[in-house]
Amino acid sequence: MKKNIGFIGLGNMGFPMSKNLLESGFTVYGIDLNKEAEVKFEQLGGIIGVSISNLVRLCDTIFTSLPSTNAVEAIYLGEEGIVENSQPGTVLIDTSTVAPDLNKKIEKAVINKGMYFLAAPVSGGVIGAVNKTLTFMVGGSKQAFEGSLPLFNALGENIFHVSESVDSGTAVKLINNLLIGFYTAGVGEALNLAKKSNLDLEKLFDMLNVSYGQSRIYERNYKSFIANDNYEPGFALKLLRKDLGFALDLAEQNQLDLPISKVLFQMYEEAEKSGFGEKDMAVVFKKISEQKTSIL
Numbered sequence: 001m002k003k004n005i006g007f008i009g010l011g012n013m014g015f016p017m018s019k020n021l022l023e024s025g026f027t028v029y030g031i032d033l034n035k036e037a038e039v040k041f042e043q044l045g046g047i048i049g050v051s052i053s054n055l056v057r058l059c060d061t062i063f064t065s066l067p068s069t070n071a072v073e074a075i076y077l078g079e080e081g082i083v084e085n086s087q088p089g090t091v092l093i094d095t096s097t098v099a100p101d102l103n104k105k106i107e108k109a110v111i112n113k114g115m116y117f118l119a120a121p122v123s124g125g126v127i128g129a130v131n132k133t134l135t136f137m138v139g140g141s142k143q144a145f146e147g148s149l150p151l152f153n154a155l156g157e158n159i160f161h162v163s164e165s166v167d168s169g170t171a172v173k174l175i176n177n178l179l180i181g182f183y184t185a186g187v188g189e190a191l192n193l194a195k196k197s198n199l200d201l202e203k204l205f206d207m208l209n210v211s212y213g214q215s216r217i218y219e220r221n222y223k224s225f226i227a228n229d230n231y232e233p234g235f236a237l238k239l240l241r242k243d244l245g246f247a248l249d250l251a252e253q254n255q256l257d258l259p260i261s262k263v264l265f266q267m268y269e270e271a272e273k274s275g276f277g278e279k280d281m282a283v284v285f286k287k288i289s290e291q292k293t294s295i296l
């Protein structure tokens with residue numbers, strides 16, 4: 001089994017995932033722009049202070065968990081990036097959510113250098129990353145996927161190989177996040193209506209949680225964020241807005257119009273412009289509650 005693992009991006013998701021790899025007995029080398037995250041990772045037994053070229057030389061498998069298309073592109077394809085420092089046989093696994101086109105661009109560059117690339121977006125949030133209950137939706141070489149199963153199993157409990165087409169897992173993930181966008185906005189508007197109708201939100205949750213209004217996102221957003229009036233992410237609203245944009249791009253590529261999704265995207269864009277981008281997506285409730293608009 002592969003023993004030396006690299007992990008680039010020790011953020012809300014990457015940190016608990018790399019911690020779980022350490023706890024499963026792997027040697028893990030970590031890189032993040034945020035030096036505080038690297039120090040915390042070292043305190044858990046991780047190895048820091050390596051360059052990307054060293055990482056590629058030392059590791060059989062390298063994971064990435066990065067916040068944007070630009071960051072993923074720079075780490076894989078940029079100067080001093082993974083592809084430039086390639087080692088044939090290395091397996092590269094990107095768990096970030098990026099545009100499907102970027103999955104294909106990276107795969108092409110990686111395969112040319114004799115490496116493997118899996119685009120493996122995840123669902124389940126920070127709690128799933130901490131508790132090893134993540135769902136992985138993986139596109140790319142089945143052989144590389146099967147060889148990496150011990151690693152996936154150390155990080156999650158629902159591991160799917162979608163197809164050999166590298167962007168297939170991303171398509172599944174974008175559809176998942178489109179639904180998350182709908183549920184989050186729905187919970188925000190519905191709970192605002194409940195509050196303005198003088199309902200007790202805790203009692204409402206108890207009743208709707210055993211009714212058809214129940215959803216995992218209602219439970220997550222209400223119990224972990226809205227009920228505590230604490231919106232530290234979690235899943236930052238700007239990341240959900242990013243994913244909704246990718247979902248709309250995917251629809252356009254398929255010559256599909258998604259009119260309700262377009263309105264949804266605009267709502268998240270506005271919330272980001274109002275300064276809520278760094279907060280957890282559940283903050284949509286707060287944004288809606290603070291609106292002074294009236295239909296009169």
Ligand SMILES: NC(=O)c1ccc[n+]([C@@H]2O[C@H](COP(=O)([O-])OP(=O)(O)OC[C@H]3O[C@@H](n4cnc5c(N)ncnc54)[C@H](O)[C@@H]3O)[C@@H](O)[C@H]2O)c1
Nearest residue numbers: 009010011012013032033066067071096097125126234235
């Ligand atoms: N947070 C969630 O609930 C969640 C759930 C599923 C998927 N995702 C996806 O996972 C990815 C990571 O999300 P997150 O919430 O952990 O984001 P985050 O912003 O908390 O973490 C990203 C980390 O990457 C680091 N980073 C950025 N650019 C870098 C670079 N060039 N080199 C090294 N490090 C760099 C940042 O310093 C940060 O620590 C995103 O693509 C997101 O869409 C997040």
